[in-house]
Amino acid sequence: MKKVLYRHLFSKVLGLSFLLFSSSFYAQEEAEVATDAATEQTAGAVEGDPVKGKQLFNQNCAACHSLDRKMTGPALANVETKLMEDEGLDKEWIYAWIKNSPAVISSGDAYANKIYAEYNQAAMTPFPTLSNEDIDDILAYTAAPPSTPAATATATTDGGEATGSSSGISNEMILGALALVFGLLVIMLVLVNKTLRRIAEANGVVLEKEKEKRLPLWKAFVQNQFLVLVSVVFLLLASAYFAYGWMMQIGVDQGYAPVQPIHFSHKIHAGDNNIDCKYCHSSARVSKTSGIPSLNVCMNCHKSIYEYTGNPEGPSAEDLAAGHTNEFYTGEIKKLYKAVGWDEENQSYTGETKPVEWVRIHQLPDFAYFNHSQHVSVAGVECQTCHGPVEEMEVVEQFAPLTMGWCINCHRETNVKVQGNAYYEAIHEELSKKYGVEKLTAAMMGGLECGKCHY
Structure with missing residues (x-):
């Protein structure tokens, strides 16, 4: 019987892959030993920790x-x-x-x-x-400042745990070896399939039967009048449904996330550094609008923070994929300095300012009235209720649909905080006497009247 050549080929490829895998393993071990030795030598050269x-x-x-x-x-x-x-x-x-x-x-x-x-x-x-x-x-x-987390980011996984610190084998090497084995198995199956087909044909075995002649599918569909009628009715109803849904989305910009002239990461400021939303958007407490903070508010911190040194846990995979490195954020700080006219070397303002053309994200129609102070200061509504988890957003987007139905549902479901407010306590007392109301919502106080939001 004739020998099958692909067996020899498989043995050679498997042996070569094992050799490469072993050499990379020992190379990584030697690199780690050299790194540890260099670290110990550096630590011993300076006094103190x-x-x-x-x-x-x-x-x-x-x-x-x-x-x-x-x-x-x-x-x-x-x-x-x-x-x-x-x-x-x-x-x-x-x-x-x-x-x-x-x-x-x-x-x-x-x-x-x-x-x-x-x-x-x-x-x-x-x-x-x-x-x-x-x-x-x-x-x-x-x-001798210790290395920053950015220098060791390549040795960590998405969850921040070191890979290869104990075994010296990275996830990339393991996945590469598995992919190689999978590829070899595919080649083996293809070669075996070809061999079996040749053996079957040599013994006169018919592998494929001749297809029977039958009526094309489209002709069978046209000849069935009931099926045609049902299909037409279904298409008309589906078209009407999708057309209505499309028209109802006109003017709804949920998910809108424009690119700003200076990249501002709410994830870093409100998330990592726990800066209160109302520190920058201070007018939300006393005004109808939340306002856009002036660049001087930014400079309260960035006079001293002139570069981004990174999250102590290291950059995430999403940040690395989007190019949001430490150098990227530092470059955005330089844009802030250019706009406000700040001279880093002399630590002074030059007077040469340039306005920043921020792109507005949330935009209500002109016929809709909304007062931030009434919701933030009086009702005690958290910013995340309408704007979503901004402390987790790298690029801020419109979280809520901001439609009329969305606002009405909130007025119907949200309980008004009456404690410490004599006006609301009086209303709640009267409603309790007349209707037996246990909880007070904005809808009970006229929050569904047209004139409350449209004027």
């Missing part, structure tokens, strides 16, 4: 200092080396300066008074609660 120092730096120093650029205070990268080698100062001077800088200035220290005069005669805030060990940790961080 840079990881603890980073936390202390962010809590006490980051508001006025950066590592690589001048802010309210000087850049602090390798500050210990600069002070000790260039200025001839010692560790004790650094301890004294951080714990009580006004006292060092008052003592007549030359370098302290030089720094005091250079930075507008504004003394650094004293930090007497920091111990010498804490300061050593901060100095260690400024000398």
Whole structure:
């Protein structure tokens, strides 16, 4: 019997794939060993713990200092080396300066008074609660800052758990090996199918029967008048249904998410940093409209926050797919500086401003009246009730349909908070006496009257 050549081919391909898989496994193991050795060598070269120092730096120093650029205070990268080698100062001077800088200035220290005069005669805030060990940790961080989560993002999964840290095999390698095995099985099945067909034909076995001649489907359909009538009626009703549904969606922009001139991530601001919605949209508490915050509100924080360093848990797969990297967000901050006329180097305004043409998302018809303060301040309605979970939205979109029926349903179902409001308590008392009402809704108070929203 003739030998089947594909068996030899399968053996060779399987052996080659196993060889590649093994070599990549050992290469990754060696890379991890080299990385661990480099990390240990770096950690031993500095005094103090840079990881603890980073936390202390962010809590006490980051508001006025950066590592690589001048802010309210000087850049602090390798500050210990600069002070000790260039200025001839010692560790004790650094301890004294951080714990009580006004006292060092008052003592007549030359370098302290030089720094005091250079930075507008504004003394650094004293930090007497920091111990010498804490300061050593901060100095260690400024000398060799630990790697950010963005540098290790490629070694984490979507859920943030490390892959390959224990076994050294990444998910990509496992999926690649499985795909290779699956491909080889497909090739095997195709070759076996061809071989069996050749054997059957050699033995005179008929594999396919001749198709019987029958009436085409469309002719059979046309000759059946009842089926034609039912189909026509069904198509007419379906067309009317879809036409009505399409016309009812005119003017409903639910899901509308335009691209803004400056990308503003509500997920980062309202979600990760827990900034209250009414901090930026302050007029929602006292005005009909929620208002668009001025750029000066943004600069309250972004005078010091000039770059985006990323979420501590690392970027998500959605952010990486959309190109929302740390560099992307930092570039959007630069657009803000250009619009407001902020000079980063001199930490001052230039006066050269450029208005930002924001694209409006939520737009009610002119004949519909809606008052934000009445709902937010009086009724205590949360912003997410109408605008959805904005703290989870990278790009804000219109969450609710904002139709008349949607508003009416809310007035019928939402209970009015009467506690602490004498006006509502009086209405609730009268309704309870007359109709036995236990709960008070906006509909019971005339919230369904046409004149309430249309004027």
